[in-house]
Amino acid sequence: MADNEMKTGVCIFCGQTQQLDPACDASQEKLNHIATMQCDCEDAVHYRNIQEASNQIDEAWGNNMPEAAVLAKQAIAFIAKGTIQSININTGACVKIKVSANSKGEISVVSTESRSNVISV
Numbered sequence: 086m087a088d089n090e091m092k093t094g095v096c097i098f099c100g101q102t103q104q105l106d107p108a109c110d111a112s113q114e115k116l117n118h119i120a121t122m123q124c125d126c127e128d129a130v131h132y133r134n135i136q137e138a139s140n141q142i143d144e145a146w147g148n149n150m151p152e153a154a155v156l157a158k159q160a161i162a163f164i165a166k167g168t169i170q171s172i173n174i175n176t177g178a179c180v181k182i183k184v185s186a187n188s189k190g191e192i193s194v195v196s197t198e199s200r201s202n203v204i205s206v
Contacts (some may be wrong), residue, residue, distance in 0.1 A: 098124070105119055127150050135165055138194060146180075153174050180196055
C-alpha cells in the first residue's frame, strides 16, 4: 500500500466504512475503532457516549477512588446491556454513587457527597 493511499476503517456496529487519514499508521483493529468513533449509527453514538462517561468517571474519581471508578464503569456496561437497572456504590468516604437507567434508556451517574458535624454535649 502506498504511503499516500487512504486507509479504511469499518464501524464495528453497522459495517459502514470510513476513509481515514493516509498518515494514520495503525492496525486494522485501531482503524475500525476510529471508524466506529466517527460513525453516526445509533449503536456507535451510544458507544461513544459510554466511552465519554467512562472518561468523565476517571477524571472525577480515578485518582481518589479508583475502585469506585472501576465499579461505576462496569455498572455502565451492565446497564447498557440491560443486565441490571441500577447500582449503588457506597465508598465509605462520604461519597455515594448511583448508576442507573432512566425511562428514556439514558444512563446517569450521580454522586452524592455528605458530610455532617455532630456535636454532643
